[in-house]
Amino acid sequence: MKALLAIKCKEDLLEDQIVLPEMLNEYQIDSIAFGTYQIHCVATYNSGHHLWISQKLFDQLLLPYEGKIHVFVHEKTLHLGPLIGIFTAGFTSSILRPIGERSVFFSKLLATERKVGAYMFLFGANHINWEEGTMVGYLFTESGWCKKTLPFPHVVYDRLPNRRTERHRLLSSTRERIQKEYAIPWFNPGFFDKWDIHQKLRIEERIVPYLPETINTVSIQTIEEYLAKHPFVYLKPKNGSLGFGVYKIIYNREDELYYVRYKNEHFVNKLLRFSNLEPLLSHVFKNKELSSYLVQQGIPLLKKDDSFIDFRVHTNKNEKGEWQVSALAAKLSGKGSITTHANSGGIIKTIPEIFEEEQEQKTVIEKLNVASLLISNAIDTHLPGFIGEIGFDFGIDKDNKVWLFEANSKPGRSIFYHPKLRNEDILTRKLSIEYAVYLTEKTIKHPEGVFT
Structure with a gap:
């Protein structure tokens, strides 16, 4: 049983007393729980x-404040929740900006909790008292x-900022x-590995048409083979993000020259020319490992105003644990850039700003919705753990065929800077909390089975 109730602390109640709506009388409640804390109580009804909760129970449960919250009943215990712990790193000594520049994003996320009915808090590895069972x-x-000191949560939402932090021994342990x-x-x-995702998606016949030809062996031979079949190729780091370390290689058959476009360590877009691939690769991989890269077929994308277009689609699991599309936007490449990322001068646009005809807008949205939901379910099936959100980068070529470029387990939020995507921004945050409600209910009712 699940319901949304307003929790109030009442001083004139007996120390172990709670007062519940009459509809809960049939459950014979004799204890109340919050996070990992559970306390005996005497339930009365009106x-x-x-x-209504006595002051003593309110304090013993470490409830942070009064407000609307979900209640779950299981085996005579009333569970209040969800209590969601957001695990991250990079805390500062400032209470005004406890997580530095990311404090603004987290404040927006936590401010959404009351719209759903949940308690959310940030914590890091050093904020845990293992002996007391508190954070x-x-x-x-x-x-x-x-x-505030709180019990251990019902669920943890992983918001570690990058792969390097994720590998830290204390955080992983x-x-x-x-x-x-x-x-x-x-x-x-965890962050997705591009090659691992590619391999797992190739198992699904319906998804193969969305996948650019890709190989995880970078060599003169593989690049030459790809350039013989495709107008250009990309060299991509398997564990890259935000477009860093991506190289676009083009072979001009008329002048028999190889061109490489990329963004250097100073975030400047570069275009270099080589007579053959050997010096090009020597330059590109001067301080990099070939084994950490893959080669991918280049796709001639749709263009607008001399900028090529790709698309960001966010999918989230909802309160039923089902995938839904929560945001969709177009991205235009910056001048001289091989990616559409904002740090390379990329510009965010809504679909109507790209496609003038209403029917064309509907067709593009439908194609991207179908692809993103199909691939979300496939990733969810083939990867371990609980996945609650994915950010996809798609392209559409000149024949209107959809291609998957990348799937991100911790998608960036740059598209939400666009003023017309404010509702989508709110929805993605709201759905993350609703999925936590779903996981909380499953954990309470099936504490062992939720992991199987």
């Missing part, structure tokens, strides 16, 4: 729609950021311990 969490309230010792679901764990 005709209202509030949950010092950062909450965002109407008065700004504050710190914290994740393992929370999952193994406390059986707490940890969703969106």
Whole structure:
């Protein structure tokens, strides 16, 4: 049983008393739980729609504040939640900006909790008291950021900022311990590996047509073979993000020269010319490992105003644990750039801003929706763990065929800078919390089965 109730603390109740709406009388509740804390209680009932809790129980459960929250009933226990812990790194000593530049994003995310009915807090590996079974969490309230001691959460939402941080021994051991010792679901764990995703998606026949030809062996021979079949190729880092380390190689058959476009370490777009591939690769991989790259077929994309277009699609799981498309936008490449990323001068546009005809807009949206939901379910099937959101980069070629360029487990949010995508921005945050509600209910009812 699940319901949304307003929780209120009442001082004139007996120390172990709670007052529930009459509709819950049949469940014979004798204990109340919040996160990993569970306490005996005496339940009484009235005709209202509030949950009244004694001051002592409110304090013992470490409830952060009054407000609307979901309640779940299982085996005579009333569970309040979800209590969602957002695991990240990079904390500062400032309570005004506890997570540095990312504090603004997290404040928006946590401010969404009351629209759904949840408690959310930020925490890092050093905020855990393993002996007491508590965490010092950062909450965002109407008065700004504050710190409060809380029980271990129902679920953990992984928002580690990058791959290097994720590999840190303390952070990885914290994740393992929370999952193994406390059986707490940890969703969106880990960054995707491009080659691993490509290999797993190739298993699905319906998805193969969306995949550019790709190989994880970078050599003069493989590049030559790809250039013989395709107008250009990309060299991409298997674990790259934001377009860093991507190289576009073009062979001009008339002058028999190879051209390479890329962004250097100073974020300047470069175009270099070579008479053959050997010096090109020597230049490109001067301080890089060939084994960390893959070769991918280049796709001649649709263009607008001399800029090529690709598309970002966000998918999220909802309160039923089902995938839905939550945001869709177009991205135009910056001048001289091989990617559409904002840090390379890329520009965000809505679909109507790219396609003038209404029917064309509908066709593009439908194609991208079908592709993204199909691939979301495939990734979810073939990868371990709980995946709650994915960001896709798609292209559409001159024959209106859709291609998958990349899937991101921790998608960037640059598309939401566009003023007409504000509702999508809110929806993606809201759905992340709704998925946590879904995981919480599953964990409460099937504490062992949720992992199978």
